[in-house]
Every structure is written in structure tokens, then in C-alpha cells.
Amino acid sequence: MSKDVYPRESVYNLVPKEEVHLQKTQRYVSKFRPTVVLEKKSTKDAMRTMGPAKVEVPTPDKYLKKHSNEPKLPEQAQKVVRNSYTRKSAVPARTDNPPMGYQTQRDFIKTATAVPMKPKPTSVDTSKGHKQLLENSGLVPKYIKKKHYGEVPEYLQQRNEEEQRAQEEYDMFVEEQREQGAMKHLSDEERHIVLEGLKKNWDDLHHDYQGLSLVTDNLSKKARRDSLGTAMRQLENDIKLIERFKTIYIPSY
Numbered sequence: 001m002s003k004d005v006y007p008r009e010s011v012y013n014l015v016p017k018e019e020v021h022l023q024k025t026q027r028y029v030s031k032f033r034p035t036v037v038l039e040k041k042s043t044k045d046a047m048r049t050m051g052p053a054k055v056e057v058p059t060p061d062k063y064l065k066k067h068s069n070e071p072k073l074p075e076q077a078q079k080v081v082r083n084s085y086t087r088k089s090a091v092p093a094r095t096d097n098p099p100m101g102y103q104t105q106r107d108f109i110k111t112a113t114a115v116p117m118k119p120k121p122t123s124v125d126t127s128k129g130h131k132q133l134l135e136n137s138g139l140v141p142k143y144i145k146k147k148h149y150g151e152v153p154e155y156l157q158q159r160n161e162e163e164q165r166a167q168e169e170y171d172m173f174v175e176e177q178r179e180q181g182a183m184k185h186l187s188d189e190e191r192h193i194v195l196e197g198l199k200k201n202w203d204d205l206h207h208d209y210q211g212l213s214l215v216t217d218n219l220s221k222k223a224r225r226d227s228l229g230t231a232m233r234q235l236e237n238d239i240k241l242i243e244r245f246k247t248i249y250i251p252s253y
Contacts, residue, residue, distance in 0.1 A: 174249055183249045195242050202235040 030036075092098075121134040134140055143149060177183040186194070209228045216222045242248065 178249070183251055186248045186250060191242065191246075191248055195239065198235055198239050198242070202232060202239070205232050205235065 122131045123134045123137045123139060124131045125137070135142060174183065178185070205228055209225070209232065212225055212228070213221060216225060
């Protein structure tokens with residue numbers, strides 16, 4: 001039966017209603033409950049204080065003996081089972097004829113003259129017996145006995161030749177430009193002045209970079225930081241290039 005729910009101000013709430021009492025079903029009780037209670041009492045009360053009322057008294061001949069309380073193995077486990085072996089056949093007598101007619105494909109001459117295979121030399125490198133081949137252990141001069149040991153590999157020779165060829169072409173190009181008057185050689189004083197100027201420019205950019213705000217919360221700050229970083233990296237590359245090469249040519253405008 002569905003109950004109608006009305007608001008608190010409803011007039012229908014003033015009408016008296018009959019209270020409906022729900023009857024609960026009775027709880028299940030086993031019919032063997034009294035007997036179980038009696039059995040539990042009878043077994044519990046008998047040994048509550050001084051143990052069971054009647055105990056079998058041991059006879060005088062069953063006194064406590066040595067090792068009597070130690071666990072014993074079953075009788076079958078105590079028996080030692082020895083390995084049974086078959087008796088070998090008797091040695092043939094001197095008058096017995098040997099069996100004839102047996103044929104075999106085995107080459108006894110080859111077997112008798114064969115040289116036993118030598119084991120591969122190994123080295124033991126731990127106290128627990130771990131071993132490995134002596135050839136791969138690094139204890140044998142394996143590589144210095146090779147035919148081409150100590151020679152420059154072919155790929156390095158080829159790369160050196162390519163670098164030398166590129167350097168010669170660059171020198172020829174510089175020489176042609178110098179003859180035409182398009183390039184001039186920097187003296188040591190000019191090179192030192194250029195190097196100091198680049199370092200001073202880097203210090204100024206680094207000072208500006210250190211003065212940037214820690215939080216880049218807009219695009220202008222981010223662009224400013226990126227531009228200063230790019231300029232500093234370019235100056236670092238130029239400084240390394242000038243410090244590396246002593247002879248420098250620049251275009252003469």
C-alpha cells in the first residue's frame with residue numbers, strides 16, 4: 001500500500017489515521033537446543049576443577065623409561081633396504097670355445113689410434129668455480145698477434161684524406177680571395193681586440209639575462225628571454241671559433 005506524502009501545511013495531516021503495527025515473524029529456534037545444552041554441560045562440568053572423575057591408573061611395570069617420550073619412526077622406515085644386485089656370470093673356463101659368427105661395423109684400428117680431443121683452456125675467476133674460456137677472458141694476448149694490429153683502419157684513413165682535401169680546397173679559396181683583394185688577414189692585435197669585444201658583448205647580454213624576472217607570465221617576457229639566450233649562444237660559438245684558430249680572414253669591404 002503506497003503512502004501519500006503531503007507537505008506540512010496540508011489539511012489532510014489533521015485527519016487522524018490508524019497506526020498499522022507490523023508483526024514480526026518468530027525467530028527460528030531449533031528443537032534440539034535443550035539436548036545440546038545438556039550435553040555441553042555434562043561434558044564440561046565433569047572436568048571443570050580436578051579433571052575427569054575416573055582415570056585409568058597405570059600398572060607398576062609401566063614406569064617411565066629412558067627415551068620413551070621421544071618420537072619413533074614406524075617399523076617399516078627403520079628397516080634398511082639394501083640394493084639388491086644380480087650375480088655376474090661366471091668366468092668362462094679354459095676349455096670353453098668362444099662364440100663365433102658375430103660381425104660389427106666398428107673400426108677397431110681407428111679407435112685404437114685416435115688421438116683424444118684436448119679440452120679447451122679455461123680460466124676460473126671466482127671462488128665458487130665459475131669459469132670461462134681463456135681466449136675470451138682477456139688474459140691471453142689475442143689482438144696484438146693479429147696481422148693488422150696497430151695500423152690505422154681504412155675508414156679513418158679515408159676520413160683523414162677527406163679532411164685534408166677539404167682543407168686544401170679552403171686554403172686555395174682563401175688564397176684566391178686574397179689575391180683578388182676580397183679578404184684580408186687579421187693581425188694578432190686586431191684578433192685580440194675582436195675577441196675582447198665579443199667577450200664584453202657577452203658580459204652585457206649575460207647581465208641583462210640575469211636581470212630578467214623569474215616568472216615569464218606573458219609572451220613579451222618569453223620572447224625577450226629567448227632572444228637573449230640565442231644571442232649569447234651565438235657569441236659563445238664565435239668566441240670559441242676565434243680562440244681555436246690563430247689565422248683568421250675577414251672580407252674587406
